[in-house]
Amino acid sequence: MSDAGNVRPEQVSRISTWDYEADVVVVGYGVAGVSAAIEAARGGADVLVLERTGGWGGAAALSGGFIYLGGGTALQQALGFEDSPENMEKYMTAALGPGIDVAKVHDYCQGSVEHFDWLVAQGVPFKEEFWGEPGWEPPADQGLMYSGGENAAPYNTIATPAPRGHLPQMADKHTGEKGGGYMLMKPLTDTAESLGVRAEYDMRLQRLIVDASGKVAGVVAKRYGKQVHVRARRGVVLATGSFAYNQEMIEEYTPLLVNRPAAAIEEHDGIGIRVAQALGARVAHMDAIEVAIFADPQLMVRGILVNGRGQRYIPEDSYPSHIGQATLSRQHNEAFLIIDESALEQAQGTVSSSAAMRAQPPTWVAETVEELEAEIGFPAGVLQATVEVYNRHAANGADPVLGKKPEWVRPIETPLAAYDLRNHTGGFTLGGLKTDLDSRVLHVSGDPVPGLFAAGRCTSGVCAGGYASGASLGDGSFYGRRAGRAAAGS
Amino acid sequence: MSDAGNVRPEQVSRISTWDYEADVVVVGYGVAGVSAAIEAARGGADVLVLERTGGWGGAAALSGGFIYLGGGTALQQALGFEDSPENMEKYMTAALGPGIDVAKVHDYCQGSVEHFDWLVAQGVPFKEEFWGEPGWEPPADQGLMYSGGENAAPYNTIATPAPRGHLPQMADKHTGEKGGGYMLMKPLTDTAESLGVRAEYDMRLQRLIVDASGKVAGVVAKRYGKQVHVRARRGVVLATGSFAYNQEMIEEYTPLLVNRPAAAIEEHDGIGIRVAQALGARVAHMDAIEVAIFADPQLMVRGILVNGRGQRYIPEDSYPSHIGQATLSRQHNEAFLIIDESALEQAQGTVSSSAAMRAQPPTWVAETVEELEAEIGFPAGVLQATVEVYNRHAANGADPVLGKKPEWVRPIETPLAAYDLRNHTGGFTLGGLKTDLDSRVLHVSGDPVPGLFAAGRCTSGVCAGGYASGASLGDGSFYGRRAGRAAAGS
Numbered sequence: 001m002s003d004a005g006n007v008r009p010e011q012v013s014r015i016s017t018w019d020y021e022a023d024v025v026v027v028g029y030g031v032a033g034v035s036a037a038i039e040a041a042r043g044g045a046d047v048l049v050l051e052r053t054g055g056w057g058g059a060a061a062l063s064g065g066f067i068y069l070g071g072g073t074a075l076q077q078a079l080g081f082e083d084s085p086e087n088m089e090k091y092m093t094a095a096l097g098p099g100i101d102v103a104k105v106h107d108y109c110q111g112s113v114e115h116f117d118w119l120v121a122q123g124v125p126f127k128e129e130f131w132g133e134p135g136w137e138p139p140a141d142q143g144l145m146y147s148g149g150e151n152a153a154p155y156n157t158i159a160t161p162a163p164r165g166h167l168p169q170m171a172d173k174h175t176g177e178k179g180g181g182y183m184l185m186k187p188l189t190d191t192a193e194s195l196g197v198r199a200e201y202d203m204r205l206q207r208l209i210v211d212a213s214g215k216v217a218g219v220v221a222k223r224y225g226k227q228v229h230v231r232a233r234r235g236v237v238l239a240t241g242s243f244a245y246n247q248e249m250i251e252e253y254t255p256l257l258v259n260r261p262a263a264a265i266e267e268h269d270g271i272g273i274r275v276a277q278a279l280g281a282r283v284a285h286m287d288a289i290e291v292a293i294f295a296d297p298q299l300m301v302r303g304i305l306v307n308g309r310g311q312r313y314i315p316e317d318s319y320p321s322h323i324g325q326a327t328l329s330r331q332h333n334e335a336f337l338i339i340d341e342s343a344l345e346q347a348q349g350t351v352s353s354s355a356a357m358r359a360q361p362p363t364w365v366a367e368t369v370e371e372l373e374a375e376i377g378f379p380a381g382v383l384q385a386t387v388e389v390y391n392r393h394a395a396n397g398a399d400p401v402l403g404k405k406p407e408w409v410r411p412i413e414t415p416l417a418a419y420d421l422r423n424h425t426g427g428f429t430l431g432g433l434k435t436d437l438d439s440r441v442l443h444v445s446g447d448p449v450p451g452l453f454a455a456g457r458c459t460s461g462v463c464a465g466g467y468a469s470g471a472s473l474g475d476g477s478f479y480g481r482r483a484g485r486a487a488a489g490s
Numbered sequence: 491m492s493d494a495g496n497v498r499p500e501q502v503s504r505i506s507t508w509d510y511e512a513d514v515v516v517v518g519y520g521v522a523g524v525s526a527a528i529e530a531a532r533g534g535a536d537v538l539v540l541e542r543t544g545g546w547g548g549a550a551a552l553s554g555g556f557i558y559l560g561g562g563t564a565l566q567q568a569l570g571f572e573d574s575p576e577n578m579e580k581y582m583t584a585a586l587g588p589g590i591d592v593a594k595v596h597d598y599c600q601g602s603v604e605h606f607d608w609l610v611a612q613g614v615p616f617k618e619e620f621w622g623e624p625g626w627e628p629p630a631d632q633g634l635m636y637s638g639g640e641n642a643a644p645y646n647t648i649a650t651p652a653p654r655g656h657l658p659q660m661a662d663k664h665t666g667e668k669g670g671g672y673m674l675m676k677p678l679t680d681t682a683e684s685l686g687v688r689a690e691y692d693m694r695l696q697r698l699i700v701d702a703s704g705k706v707a708g709v710v711a712k713r714y715g716k717q718v719h720v721r722a723r724r725g726v727v728l729a730t731g732s733f734a735y736n737q738e739m740i741e742e743y744t745p746l747l748v749n750r751p752a753a754a755i756e757e758h759d760g761i762g763i764r765v766a767q768a769l770g771a772r773v774a775h776m777d778a779i780e781v782a783i784f785a786d787p788q789l790m791v792r793g794i795l796v797n798g799r800g801q802r803y804i805p806e807d808s809y810p811s812h813i814g815q816a817t818l819s820r821q822h823n824e825a826f827l828i829i830d831e832s833a834l835e836q837a838q839g840t841v842s843s844s845a846a847m848r849a850q851p852p853t854w855v856a857e858t859v860e861e862l863e864a865e866i867g868f869p870a871g872v873l874q875a876t877v878e879v880y881n882r883h884a885a886n887g888a889d890p891v892l893g894k895k896p897e898w899v900r901p902i903e904t905p906l907a908a909y910d911l912r913n914h915t916g917g918f919t920l921g922g923l924k925t926d927l928d929s930r931v932l933h934v935s936g937d938p939v940p941g942l943f944a945a946g947r948c949t950s951g952v953c954a955g956g957y958a959s960g961a962s963l964g965d966g967s968f969y970g971r972r973a974g975r976a977a978a979g980s
Contacts, residue, residue, distance in 0.1 A: 099745025255589025287777035379890035385875035400869035
């Protein structure tokens with residue numbers, strides 16, 4: 001087995017000495033872990049965080065920092081965007097399924113405004129500036145952006161579009177060392193420290209420890225090859241991240257992601273999921289994935305995307321991760337961007353966080369669509385028909401086939417070019433432990449596993465299949481807090 | 491919880507009296523269960539089968555009876571079809587993934603010829619007649635058929651096409667009471683009985699029983715509301731079927747199948763998976779599904795299938811379940827069959843096992859493609875472009891876009907019609923317990939759960955995502971035998 005290692009629970013009766021003790025033991029010092037630690041400490045618990053790397057941060061600190069929030073947050077209001085919990089829920093229900101955890105999404109939307117205020121209260125800075133260009137991230141320290149295609153078809157017909165990607169203000173955009181993710185994690189870990197939360201580093205989770213009644217009573221960890229026993233008097237919170245880097249789990253649950261992990265860290269080996277499964281914990285949506293497409297939205301939006309048969313399949317002004325998901329999951333990971341010369345030139349003048357693609361020449365250039373079609377290797381007529389139908393409606397500024405917004409609809413002219421975007425995707429896993437609204441890990445019997453809590457990407461959160469940027473830091477921090485509170489109170 | 495019920499294991503020490511005892515206890519009397527029972531008995535074990543309904547059969551007895559076998563079976567040879575284990579493996583690898591269990595598929599292909607001979611030796615009858623028309627099943631008692639699109643694109647370019655759907659000869663096609671599935675199960679249960687296998691009916695599995703070492707030592711069942719304890723001296727074989735009828739599991743693992751179970755029985759409630767998960771058993775490919783499209787292949791093959799955007803997406807001569815999967819999983823469950831009047835007339839004269847559709851008039855009829863397009867409600871030009879490109883190549887008898895075989899390629903003429911095939915799919919689940927080649931249930935730690943074996947649709951078998959008709963009875967009987975042998979020897 002590539003990930004061999006016994007994850008069967010240890011019995012308390014077999015532990016002779018405890019190396020560490022705390023009321024609440026949090027495993028993993030990313031956004032879910034720190035949020036749990038803060039709230040557990042505020043709940044009166046003595047808290048110890050175990051982190052397997054040499055420092056706090058996890059995937060969160062390395063990320064862009066998007067937190068998916070809405071329903072009328074102070075930042076949304078300050079920037080003039082209307083939103084409500086109900087409107088947010090409509091979008092999330094449509095975009096993040098099928099199969100979303102209805103209760104969890106409702107709960108998350110209802111609590112979103114308060115959660116934003118909480119983040120601000122912990123010292124997370126948000127700049128009151130909106131970024132409205134197509135792209136993965138803002139180019140600088142803007143605080144709010146559309147991050148889930150809320151303003152693209154079909155979601156703009158289902159709920160009133162509102163930007164919900166909230167970004168902590170970066171301290172140093174250029175070095176990247178103090179990007180949005182860092183600026184989220186720094187104040188949170190400072191807060192935790194000020195509350196007396198202890199942290200031990202280089203501690204790798206091995207197994208859980210259970211008492212005679214079956215309650216989780218601690219963890220076995222490994223530090224520099226030596227076993228360490230940590231007692232949790234009230235509960236253990238798992239916040240260990242996804243399984244994007246566990247090759248075996250990827251093969252068995254999300255084979256589409258084999259050899260293409262992205263936006264994840266190598267520590268995401270699924271250990272938190274496995275130790276809980278060994279106790280009979282339930283998992284959900286293990287096939288769900290976030291998928292990025294490595295391409296420049298400023299280019300995509302100005303052309304048309306076609307699949308391996310030369311057909312359009314998604315509005316090109318969609319949230320790029322929806323393009324990635326549609327491409328990998330439904331189009332055999334094959335995409336081609338068709339774009340004409342004038343659109344290419346126009347894009348050159350725009351700002352993008354992923355402009356590297358433009359520095360590359362297109363894969364093919366041609367004087368006519370027929371010629372381009374032959375160069376790419378499409379059967380005769382396929383791409384011509386696609387462009388013809390697109391242009392027919394584009395002449396009227398409309399895209400009745402896929403609903404791309406009129407501002408981006410313009411006939412494809414000649415000369416034109418194509419970028420080969422086959423195998424240009426990557427992503428991370430969204431499935432994991434099934435938890436309730438108090439972040440209690442549920443047993444396959446339906447009731448909670450006593451003493452065990454979890455949050456973040458080792459759980460199945462608000463996303464069942466779809467994704468919006470910020471959903472991971474969002475539900476990780478939101479249900480991390482719940483986990484901390486519940487563990488402290490148990 | 492909709493499926494509330496404690497599935498946590500019971501300790502042997504708490505059982506005061508055993509209601510039944512056997513060396514090997516098999517749970518579920520479908521094809522996996524009976525195959526396990528036979529081989530366990532031949533391995534010298536005293537065998538008891540627990541079945542929750544009032545009689546043997548399971549989903550197998552109600553099915554058409556397809557068993558997916560190849561590599562050069564006696565039946566393939568008698569009917570003049572060449573095949574080899576390597577060729578079969580090429581097809582299965584391409585068609586049943588991504589993410590197939592490579593070792594299992596290889597093993598299954600290598601053992602396939604022997605397994606066919608074994609079925610014959612148990613008395614399962616196969617008529618030496620091939621059925622080559624498009625369809626789900628043969629119209630009568632023919633014994634061999636293409637059942638996985640082996641002769642359709644893209645698989646016909648990857649491996650040499652060979653029919654592998656082996657069908658037990660029906661005794662009474664008309665009443666349906668002695669169909670292919672019955673004729674598979676009857677000789678197998680007769681064999682089991684002749685070997686001294688005992689069976690107890692109306693026994694619903696509740697939980698497993700484990701001894702102090704963690705070995706599975708029996709099961710708790712319920713009979714007419716009363717708890718029954720069954721001791722298994724050597725091992726327990728789970729053969730309880732899929733989770734197609736467990737609403738909660740469907741929502742959490744395969745939301746695309748919500749409210750559309752098909753080709754499954756209500757007893758398929760996932761209990762075997764859950765009792766094993768409670769012991770820390772590993773699961774795999776929980777999102778994988780078989781999908782049927784409720785439409786007549788004889789009609790589909792003579793027209794073109796388009797998605798909700800009016801685009802073709804699959805060769806219409808594909809195995810119908812591949813059409814179903816592509817439609818549900820990749821086309822938002824939207825399909826329309828476009829067919830012209832002369833093709834409709836031609837189809838009327840053919841034989842089909844699903845001809846009910848023809849008795850219905852098409853949803854729309856029109857004099858021109860443009861008119862049909864408007865009637866369906868497609869944006870102007872979309873369907874016209876699709877038909878134009880199709881006809882352009884069909885004039886030369888080719889389909890370079892999707893690779894439909896020349897024999898079915900003919901230009902779409904006028905007048906023409908369309909059938910609305912939206913929401914015309916249903917299916918069952920393919921994911922389940924991860925087992926090794928000896929059908930031992932694997933723990934999330936990687937090693938087997940002592941004393942626990944499983945086969946059939948409560949396991950993740952040879953299918954990871956794709957499907958071929960007969961794969962379920964195929965791997966169910968194949969790995970059922972392995973489970974029986976391994977349990978008897980443990």
